[in-house]
Amino acid sequence: MRIEFGELKIGEKAKKNLLHCVETNWASGGPKVAEFEKEWGNIFDYKHNVAMSSGTDADINACAVLYEYGAKRGDEVIVPALSFIATSNAVLAAGFSPVFVDIEKHTLNINPNKIEEKISPKTRAIMVVHTMGKPCEMDKIMEIAKKHNLIVIEDACEAHGAKYKDKFVGHWGDMSAFSFYVAHLICCGEGGMVSTNNEKMANILKTTRSHGREGLYFDHIRFGLNSKMNDMEASLGLEAVDKFWEVFNKRKENLYYLLDKLKDLEKFAYFNLEEKHEVVCPHAFSITLKDPKYNYKELYEYLESNSIKCKRNFGSIPTQHKAFAFMNHKLGDFPEAEYVGDNGLHFGIHQFLSREDLDYISEVIHKYFSKFK
Numbered sequence: 626m627r628i629e630f631g632e633l634k635i636g637e638k639a640k641k642n643l644l645h646c647v648e649t650n651w652a653s654g655g656p657k658v659a660e661f662e663k664e665w666g667n668i669f670d671y672k673h674n675v676a677m678s679s680g681t682d683a684d685i686n687a688c689a690v691l692y693e694y695g696a697k698r699g700d701e702v703i704v705p706a707l708s709f710i711a712t713s714n715a716v717l718a719a720g721f722s723p724v725f726v727d728i729e730k731h732t733l734n735i736n737p738n739k740i741e742e743k744i745s746p747k748t749r750a751i752m753v754v755h756t757m758g759k760p761c762e763m764d765k766i767m768e769i770a771k772k773h774n775l776i777v778i779e780d781a782c783e784a785h786g787a788k789y790k791d792k793f794v795g796h797w798g799d800m801s802a803f804s805f806y807v808a809h810l811i812c813c814g815e816g817g818m819v820s821t822n823n824e825k826m827a828n829i830l831k832t833t834r835s836h837g838r839e840g841l842y843f844d845h846i847r848f849g850l851n852s853k854m855n856d857m858e859a860s861l862g863l864e865a866v867d868k869f870w871e872v873f874n875k876r877k878e879n880l881y882y883l884l885d886k887l888k889d890l891e892k893f894a895y896f897n898l899e900e901k902h903e904v905v906c907p908h909a910f911s912i913t914l915k916d917p918k919y920n921y922k923e924l925y926e927y928l929e930s931n932s933i934k935c936k937r938n939f940g941s942i943p944t945q946h947k948a949f950a951f952m953n954h955k956l957g958d959f960p961e962a963e964y965v966g967d968n969g970l971h972f973g974i975h976q977f978l979s980r981e982d983l984d985y986i987s988e989v990i991h992k993y994f995s996k997f998k
């Protein structure tokens with residue numbers, strides 16, 4: 626593949642950090658994790674940062690905190706019908722039931738106007754996802770949460786550095802979850818973080834990532850898992866923190882360069898556009914066809930056969946993934962999510978792509994759509 630989704634290049638600082646782990650025998654969570662938590666928090670001004678072994682574990686641990694705020698097993702957490710499946714799996718893994726709300730196909734995010742009709746006496750939280758780095762409508766969502774006394778978890782795994790209005794994502798809800806998998810702007814190989822400005826929540830998270838242990842070994846006071854990050858992962862993260870804005874700006878440049886090149890194709894597809902009130906994290910380049918006649922499957926295969934690695938725009942979790950068939954939703958329940966699942970794909974715009982690579986992508990996409998002109 627010529628165009629991959631993301632690439633990991635380990636630099637001198639990370640190598641030095643890794644060597645330090647080896648020489649000091651710190652293979653589990655230790656000083657590098659603590660340093661990474663601090664440095665990560667400093668970039669976005671998050672007060673408390675609790676490193677996890679993955680973004681999925683960050684989501685699970687954030688959900689586990691709900692037990693300390695009155696939630697019981699089997700209670701409900703509202704999630705978007707379309708996202709990377711980790712969000713819904715995390716709700717299940719933490720012992721809750723996901724309640725799905727349809728998305729808007731032009732933003733790929735939860736439709737805030739459809740949240741309230743899904744709130745029941747068992748609802749404990751709203752978990753939103755800033756899909757493809759585009760922030761959800763947080764002012765509307767926070768208003769609903771306040772009215773119904775619900776906790777808000779922001780899954781910002783794809784949204785490092787994104788801003789809604791004047792604030793970084795993660796400053797709107799009670800907790801936010803991040804992933805440091807290779808596709809993301811800050812990469813640890815594998816890894817995650819829950820950030821929060823709430824000290825009590827942070828203290829709970831420090832225990833849930835270690836089987837709910839507090840104080841003496843082995844005293845387990847609440848539900849938890851082994852979700853700890855290790856020092857070798859943090860070693861990579863520390864280098865990525867240093868380079869964050871450089872990477873962000875390069876990816877943003879790539880996003881805008883390609884958006885500009887593909888402007889004449891806006892009649893065929895929704896792209897991930899940035900609006901005035903926000904700063905979008907340049908996570909990937911998304912194409913959702915405006916009409917099924919443009920044939921998503923053919924486009925996907927055409928891009929792949931031209932060495933552009935593609936991924937589906939996730940699909941509707943409750944109705945297009947067999948894994949959630951046990952919830953008995955039926956096709957048609959989430960029309961926008963299903964439409965995107967059938968007509969949308971994304972590919973990488975990472976920092977190591979050259980102008981020639983971007984010109985090549987544009988050329989391939991133009992060639993595909995030329996038959997519809």
Ligand SMILES: Cc1ncc(COP(=O)(O)O)c(C=O)c1O
Nearest residue numbers: 679680681709711782804805806
């Ligand atoms: C929205 C979202 N949530 C959760 C995750 C899970 O993160 P991880 O792969 O680190 O477990 C991802 C992964 O990319 C994601 O995109």
